Amino acid sequence: MVNYIENIQINKSPISLNSPVFHGQWVEKSLSIFASQSFPNKQNQYVDYSLEGYLPNDGFDYEVIFCLIVNTASPVNSTCYCWLCSGKEHSLRGRASTVVTRVANPESCAGQVCLPIKANDRYVSVYFESGNSNNTGKCWLNAYAYRRIGTNQWNIDNSITGLKFANKEFRFGGDLVDGPWVFKQVTLWSNVTLQPKSGNIVTVDLSQCVPNDGKNYTCLIDGTATTSNVINTYESIRVKTNSTNDWMTLMEQITRAAGTRLTYFNMYFPLSGGGRSIQLKNTGSTVSTCNLRFCAYRRIGNND
Amino acid sequence: MTNISLNNQNFIIGGDITDDQWTYNWLRYAPNVALAAKSGHLLDLVAQGYLPDDGLDYELLLSVWVWTTNKSGQTASIWIYGGENASSNNGIRVAIAGVTTRANSTQVAGQSCIFPLINNNKKLFIYNSSSHSTSTSWGVQLAGYRKINKY
Numbered sequence: 448m449v450n451y452i453e454n455i456q457i458n459k460s461p462i463s464l465n466s467p468v469f470h471g472q473w474v475e476k477s478l479s480i481f482a483s484q485s486f487p488n489k490q491n492q493y494v495d496y497s498l499e500g501y502l503p504n505d506g507f508d509y510e511v512i513f514c515l516i517v518n519t520a521s522p523v524n525s526t527c528y529c530w531l532c533s534g535k536e537h538s539l540r541g542r543a544s545t546v547v548t549r550v551a552n553p554e555s556c557a558g559q560v561c562l563p564i565k566a567n568d569r570y571v572s573v574y575f576e577s578g579n580s581n582n583t584g585k586c587w588l589n590a591y592a593y594r595r596i597g598t599n600q601w602n603i604d605n606s607i608t609g610l611k612f613a614n615k616e617f618r619f620g621g622d623l624v625d626g627p628w629v630f631k632q633v634t635l636w637s638n639v640t641l642q643p644k645s646g647n648i649v650t651v652d653l654s655q656c657v658p659n660d661g662k663n664y665t666c667l668i669d670g671t672a673t674t675s676n677v678i679n680t681y682e683s684i685r686v687k688t689n690s691t692n693d694w695m696t697l698m699e700q701i702t703r704a705a706g707t708r709l710t711y712f713n714m715y716f717p718l719s720g721g722g723r724s725i726q727l728k729n730t731g732s733t734v735s736t737c738n739l740r741f742c743a744y745r746r747i748g749n750n751d
Numbered sequence: 752m753t754n755i756s757l758n759n760q761n762f763i764i765g766g767d768i769t770d771d772q773w774t775y776n777w778l779r780y781a782p783n784v785a786l787a788a789k790s791g792h793l794l795d796l797v798a799q800g801y802l803p804d805d806g807l808d809y810e811l812l813l814s815v816w817v818w819t820t821n822k823s824g825q826t827a828s829i830w831i832y833g834g835e836n837a838s839s840n841n842g843i844r845v846a847i848a849g850v851t852t853r854a855n856s857t858q859v860a861g862q863s864c865i866f867p868l869i870n871n872n873k874k875l876f877i878y879n880s881s882s883h884s885t886s887t888s889w890g891v892q893l894a895g896y897r898k899i900n901k902y
Binding site: 470710 | 814895
């Protein structure tokens, strides 16, 4: 059993427990960082983009959900190995888009990466592990949501906003901190058709996956998408939660040679404001046959 | 001040009640053997020296890449399990990289994921769910991790 702590007073001064020690809530805010940007013409190039104005200038670290979309150059064997990196430091990165041109027409690929962005390095960097010699590959980068990373430090100051202790264990009552990860495999879709040009917007009910308790969660979902076999058509699957009007790209691919194409995608995203559904659509030119599966969730602490 | 006493109950302050900061630590794991159809490969992160054997939960920033063979119509379909193998129904599994070969040329896929490891499990099982083998060029790249709070 733990005890709720609603107020502590020491020497008649209140101590705030909803301090930046804890992670913040997810803020769903969209930003087009760049559009139709050309690839560098050399390999292993980093291009840095400032996030000033997108993230609060408050001295805290943040997690940000990004999506990178790429179109390769046309010549056969034009490669795209693109990563997104945390800051100019470049040392923390995740793969975003990886594909190679095999028929003499551009390929398309997209991927989501969630990255921590440090207070003193408010940049996201695109790492072009492969360049292209004729500079005709293009990419688009968007941000969709962010969340303050708690300091995990209790500091003594004159305003008594926190306390510093050492080597002691503190149990909070209630749901002040984030909960543990809960793994829950639920098949959401099997072979659902998404019509092209947003022909059908499908709502996915997550109430069987996440507790219906009005609290905020972070969720992890994966899926597959298969194109039709019509050459030179493409699929582009977008998703949004119920607390935003902005659609995030989950995947893109183009059929260039006869035969269907398969791709995988995964999505790490907030489920806020008591909402328990997401919507998906296909803005491409051909039908997409999709499978969707819920993987895990984690309650976000009620630290406001 | 090392403790607060309220109603004769002691609350001891400090420790690891919130998630840690991200630790940037790079690991590239590429065993250079094909992943056969319906088979997997175990990556023990403690044995690799990447994570400590401390009984705590972690999140990873994990990337995977995979190349197909050049046989048109064949697929590579990589799932990541948290655990020893693909048979557990209680662990986590994320479908992370999938692609189809067309035009008789190899093709590549690569994605990343925030991947949680809980219940003292610090192993990744990289599984090819396709009925075709991959090429020998595939691997896992870990960029960093963070410890999750002791809830």
